[in-house]
Amino acid sequence: MRIIDLSKTIFENPNDPFFMKVKINQKIHKKAKWIIRLFGLPFKLFPNEFQGWADDQIKRLGVHASTHLDAPYHYGPISEGKKAKTIDEVPLEWCYGEGVVIDMSYKADFEPISAQDIEIFLEKHAIVIKPMMIVLIKTGRDKYIYDKDYYKKGTGMTADATLYLINKGVKVMGIDQWGWDLPLPYQIEQAKKTNNKNLFWEAHLVGVNHEYCHMEQLVNLDALPYTGFKVACFPLKIKGGSAGPARVVAFLD
Template sequence: MQIIDLSKTIQYNPNDPFFMKVKIKHKAHKSAKWLIRYLGLPFNLFPKNFIGWADDTIKKMGVHSTTHLDAPWHYAPTCEGKPAKTIDQIPLEWCFGEGVVIDMKHKADFEAITVEDIEEFLNKEKIELQKGMIVLIKTGRDKHMGTKKFFTHGTGMSAAATEWLIKKGIKVMGIDQWGWDLPLPYLVEEAKKSNNSELFWEAHLVGIDYEYCHMEQLTNLDALPYSGFKVAAFPLKIKGGSAAPARVVAMIE
């Protein structure tokens, strides 16, 4: 079985917006010596070849800062008229299943992905969506990871296309760019230009009426076929979390 990593490396990146910067402190092996001494073990009783243990501390990392799974709670406090699920309440069955890649690399920056785009691709490739599949939207914008364009450029899912996937029985879907919607700075400017209060974050807000999760900041989708693989996308179990980092992988037999 071949396992393909679809997750972004968690590391400090100076080009990330301030609200998603990651800071990790790496502690050398020798730093543990004094902790062990504090616990009561004399230096002369340390094992001969024992230098100490390495350790690391995540000083800062938002749950949306890297490859992650958004819970319905992220979109709104209620979903389908009930309290929205937080990340620790997501059924694990949603997070493992047959995968499908929908190739939208041809979509221009700031051009939303439509129902017609998805239907055209699926018909062309003779792929039929089944309930419980995990759908991965390939935009190719993971090429911007580590640059300032990652936050400001890309395509994005329309509300209609998101709702269409949910109604096909898709509970978990994902994308290989910064966010699920069109880029936030673009949406802000367009909403102000058009005076349209329904424009901003429209795809996310589908989650108020329909329960679903999506993944953001996937990478390496070019390494996958369009179908014939499984996806595992298990998030960290953060109590009450709106999202959680996930090690997302694809498995090809």
Template sequence: MAVIIDLSKTIQYNKKDPWFMRIKVKNYPHRKSKKLIRYFLRLPKKLWPQGFEGWADDKVIKMGVHASTHIDAPWHYAPTVAGEKAKTIDEIPLEWLYGPGIVLDMSHKQDFDEITVDDVKSDLEKSGATITSGTIVLIRTDRDQLDGEDFVNKGTGMSKEATEWLISKGVKVMGIDQWGFDLPLRHLVKKARETQNPELFWQAHLVGTKYEYLHMEQLTNLKALPSHGFKVAVFPLKIKGASAAPARVVAILED
């Protein structure tokens, strides 16, 4: 029997999220829909089904496609990839989103210390995990345990070179359990001002202008996984023309 491990955050309001990432969900109780149903159907009380309390209903009133656990499409990085139109989230082949998974343990990396090719190779040698075409790579930093400003402003991040190295091995999908895929943005702003270097920003994201790949952000629970020997399913909402979408990401471990 397979064991399924949820790697996704719950979609819910969190006042500690950045204001532009806050989610708002409205829950409507059964009793409210009971009144609405009777009103719109002009249904007298005597014809209401005995014991029926009405339908519960809910609305996602506010949620950006980059909030909570989500996957970025190539369209997010740039309008084109290597001269071709970049794919939006609804254009991604489903085959890319299900496959063998591995975990790269980068939980030892200090805040603001980027993940290098040597880091990736060293962890693969240590764990015995191998990468083949179609492998989905999950990058464990354990920053999913942070909250509020710490979650947004602390963490490691993928370097340009490490991202390109994974792509060169046939990886189309990779993801991380922290707020963003790159080094924290506020840190990059500070360093750019100190060094006057505009090349610091979004190095891993901008790999997507040259190579077609997708990455996930705000994964969770990666510490519950072995280094390899499982499948990953990453199925985002099919939103027309979107640069990203919320996804229910799970790992599947077979007996």
């Protein structure tokens, strides 16, 4: 079995925009010696090999700043007429299952992904979407993931494409670009230009009436076949959280 890492590396990247800044305080070994001394262990009783322990403190990490799973609560406080699930309430059964890659890497920046696009791909490759599969949308934009303009690039799922997968019984889906919808600055620009309030966040907002989760900022989907693998995407259990950073991996037999 091979395990493929589909997760972004978390570090203090100077190219990250202000709303995604990460701050990590990394303590080297020798600093920990003084902490142990304060706990009451005399220096003379330190093991000869003990140089102190390394320690790290994440001082700032937005739940949407890394590879993450969005909870239904992210899209709105209500989903399917009831309180939307927060990330700690998402069933773990949703987070492991048979995976499918849908290749939309031919799509240009700002060209949306429709339900018809997905249907054509599935028919061409004789792929059948089954309930509880985890569907991964490949755009190829993960190659920009550490670049300054990463969040400004990409295609994006439409409401009808998202609903198409939900109607097939899919509870978790993901994408290898910054967001699930078209790039945020482009959405805002187009909404203002057309004075159309329905253009903004259309795919996310499907979750208000149809309960589902999606992952954003995946990487390495190029390393996967279209079918024949399993996906695990367990998020951090953050009480009341709108999302959870996740170590997403694929298992290939």
